[in-house]
Amino acid sequence: MLHINDHYLKLSAGYLFPEIARRVSAFAQENPALAPRILRCGIGDVTEPLPQACIDAMHRAVDDLATRERFRGYGPPTGHDFLRRAIAEGDFRSRGIQVSDDEIFVSDGSKPDASAFLEILGTGNRIAITDPVYPVYCDTNVMQGNTGAALEGGGYAGITYLPCTPENAFDPAPPSDPADVVYLCSPNNPTGATLSRHSLERWVDWANAHRALICFDAAYEAFVRHPDVPRSIFEIQGARTCAVEFRSFSKSGGFTGVRCGYTVVPADLHGVARDGTRVPLHRLWSRRWATCSNGVSWPVQCAAAALYSGEGRAQSRALTDFYLGNAAVLRAACERLGLAVYGGIDAPYVWVRCPAGLSSWDAFDLLLREAQVVITPGAGFGRCGEGFLRISAFNSRTNVEEVARRLSALTARHAGAHA
Numbered sequence: 074m075l076h077i078n079d080h081y082l083k084l085s086a087g088y089l090f091p092e093i094a095r096r097v098s099a100f101a102q103e104n105p106a107l108a109p110r111i112l113r114c115g116i117g118d119v120t121e122p123l124p125q126a127c128i129d130a131m132h133r134a135v136d137d138l139a140t141r142e143r144f145r146g147y148g149p150p151t152g153h154d155f156l157r158r159a160i161a162e163g164d165f166r167s168r169g170i171q172v173s174d175d176e177i178f179v180s181d182g183s184k185p186d187a188s189a190f191l192e193i194l195g196t197g198n199r200i201a202i203t204d205p206v207y208p209v210y211c212d213t214n215v216m217q218g219n220t221g222a223a224l225e226g227g228g229y230a231g232i233t234y235l236p237c238t239p240e241n242a243f244d245p246a247p248p249s250d251p252a253d254v255v256y257l258c259s260p261n262n263p264t265g266a267t268l269s270r271h272s273l274e275r276w277v278d279w280a281n282a283h284r285a286l287i288c289f290d291a292a293y294e295a296f297v298r299h300p301d302v303p304r305s306i307f308e309i310q311g312a313r314t315c316a317v318e319f320r321s322f323s324k325s326g327g328f329t330g331v332r333c334g335y336t337v338v339p340a341d342l343h344g345v346a347r348d349g350t351r352v353p354l355h356r357l358w359s360r361r362w363a364t365c366s367n368g369v370s371w372p373v374q375c376a377a378a379a380l381y382s383g384e385g386r387a388q389s390r391a392l393t394d395f396y397l398g399n400a401a402v403l404r405a406a407c408e409r410l411g412l413a414v415y416g417g418i419d420a421p422y423v424w425v426r427c428p429a430g431l432s433s434w435d436a437f438d439l440l441l442r443e444a445q446v447v448i449t450p451g452a453g454f455g456r457c458g459e460g461f462l463r464i465s466a467f468n469s470r471t472n473v474e475e476v477a478r479r480l481s482a483l484t485a486r487h488a489g490a491h492a
Contacts, residue, residue, distance in 0.1 A: 083215050085223035089208050089453035090116050093437075100441055110445040112472050112479075114403070114465045117262070117421065119327045121395060121469075123376070124388035127326060130379035134372035148368040151359065152179025152335070156378045160335055163381040164320070170307045176339055176355065178362060179369050179377075181332040183292045183319035187256075188213040189365075190288065190317065190336070193357040194254065194344065201233040201252035203245060205263055205451060205458030207290070210256040227456045236457045237264060239415065239426075244272050247279035255280070257306075258290035260297060263454045263463040264424040265400075265416015267302045273309045280315035286344070287316040292334070295325035295393050297419045313339040317354070324396070324421065324467070325389050326380050333369055333377045396421045399473040400466035406477035407464075410484045421466040424451075436462055443486075444479040 093115050101108035122128075137143035151157070157177040165172035180186050187209055196218045202210050211232065214220055221230025228234060233252055235245035243266035248255070257276065259268040268276075280287050287306065294304040306312045321334035328334075338358045343351040368374075379385045400417035407414045407425050417423035427436045433450035440446045449465070451458030466473065 078216065080216050080218045083220065083222055083229070084212060085227070085229075089449070092453070093447065093449065096438070097441065097447055107445055111441075111447060112445060112468070112476050113447040114468060114473075114476055115447040115449045115463075117324070117465045117467050119324060119329050119396075119467050121327060121392060123327045123331070124380065124385055124392060126379040126382055126385035126388055127331075127376040130375045131372045134375035138371065145371040148371060148374070150362040150366045150368045151175075152177065152368060153371075153374050156374045159378045159381040163386075165305065165307065165337075168304075168308075170305060171313070172307060172337055173340070176337055178336045178338060178358060179374065180334050180336065180366075181369055182323060182328075182334040183290060183321040183336070184209055186319050186334060186336045187288065187290065189361070190358070191217045191219075193354060193361055194286075195347070198253040199233070199251055200231070201235055201248045201250075201255040203237050203256065203258070203261075204228075204234040204456055205237060205454030205461070206256065207258060207262045208454065210288070210290075211455075227452070227459075234455070234457075237261070237266070238457055239413070242266070243415070244268060247276060252283070252285055254286045254288060256288045256290070258292075259303070260293040260420035261416070261422075262290075262293065262420075263422055263449065263451065263458065265418070265420035265422040266424075267297065267299075267419050270301065270303050270309070273303055273306055273312075277306070277309045277311045277315060281311050284345070285315065286342075287312075289316050289318045291318050292321040293324060293420055294320065295389065296397060296421055298397070299419055302419055307337065307339075313341040315342070317342065322377055322380065325393060326377070326385075327392060328373075328377070331373055331376060333373050393421075395470070396466045399468060399470060402470075402473050402477055403464050403466060406480050410480060417466065423464040423466065425462045425464060427451075427460050427462060433459055433461060440480075440483070444483045446476050446479055 157174045160177045161172050161174045200214050200219050220232050223229055233248045233250045237243040237245055243264045289306040297304050306316045306318055318337040322328040338355045340355045342354045344354050346352050380389050400421055403423045404414050404417040413426040415424040433452040437450040449463040451461030
């Protein structure tokens with residue numbers, strides 16, 4: 074008899090973004106005349122073309138595949154040396170951070186890496202997750218069997234939730250309850266908040282003292298503009314013995330449809346086997362890739378390496394500057410409406426408190442129905458996300474300015490109705 078992974082049955086609902094897509098699709102079918110007006114500021118998908126340096130590199134790589142002399146087949150499962158070297162040098166060593174080439178593991182993105190990393194960790198680790206949080210961290214631990222059943226009102230038994238609220242500046246303290254793995258994301262998805270150097274030092278000290286692992290998601294580090302905001306956890310002394318870092322080219326290079334990212338696993342990082350033996354996680358992660366992957370495609374790796382050229386760096390910076398400009402437009406629009414607004418400064422997401430009396434899904438439905446604007450309801454990110462909306466800056470400037478105009482018009486209509 075075929076058995077399934079019963080842990081999947083504990084998942085409380087559909088994944089957040091397919092549920093948003095379902096509601097938008099239903100609205101469009103019921104209101105065909107309004108469907109062309111729908112503007113999407115929900116899922117964090119990029120809209121602008123790839124940097125020209127990447128396009129040129131991909132064309133050259135495709136030409137390589139057209140000739141016997143330059144043809145490429147299977148590559149190293151952990152990434153070609155030229156890309157691992159470009160990453161380690163460009164993102165770390167040039168900034169005074171100790172990371173070697175072989176500590177870089179190239180993949181098809183940080184989302185699958187955050188999930189796959191659980192494959193080398195034992196079932197039953199105690200998990201701590203910030204709330205609100207990117208749903209992947211929570212759901213993949215449910216699938217792995219590291220949680221209990223779904224709780225009424227959201228969340229899962231067995232997970233330690235770390236509330237991130239305006240009252241603590243979205244910067245939670247390390248847990249008092251025992252935890253083996255903690256997930257941190259800075260710049261944060263969904264709140265757009267960043268963790269200070271002092272905060273990360275506190276986390277690193279806690280993790281080393283408790284022999285815990287920090288899974289640090291730095292997918293949005295390219296949006297950091299303030300020099301006092303750390304862009305990597307490995308800027309913090311002691312992080313090499315307690316942390317891994319997930320990164321992505323999805324937003325910095327526009328690679329959401331190209332798919333490339335990487336994980337940093339230091340050689341100094343160890344876990345403990347059931348018999349008490351200390352085991353390097355670098356060795357296990359290397360073995361996992363050798364067994365489960367034939368690597369990222371040749372054209373994609375060539376395109377990723379091009380981001381580290383002089384032209385690629387300038388074009389990537391222009392791309393992230395553009396989206397930060399969108400975030401500034403959205404922030405200003407929400408502030409003019411008198412709403413409490415967070416994020417959108419060193420991050421491409423604006424976190425907005427819902428108008429009084431509206432839940433986050435109520436606000437989602439209202440904006441879709443009356444303004445044809447799609448945002449992400451904060452409740453989809455956890456209990457502490459209830460009462461907030463996430464607005465994505467990934468769109469054209471024309472669309473973002475139109476969203477700002479519609480928000481203002483909607484507010485004016487509702488104010489007039491209650492006058």
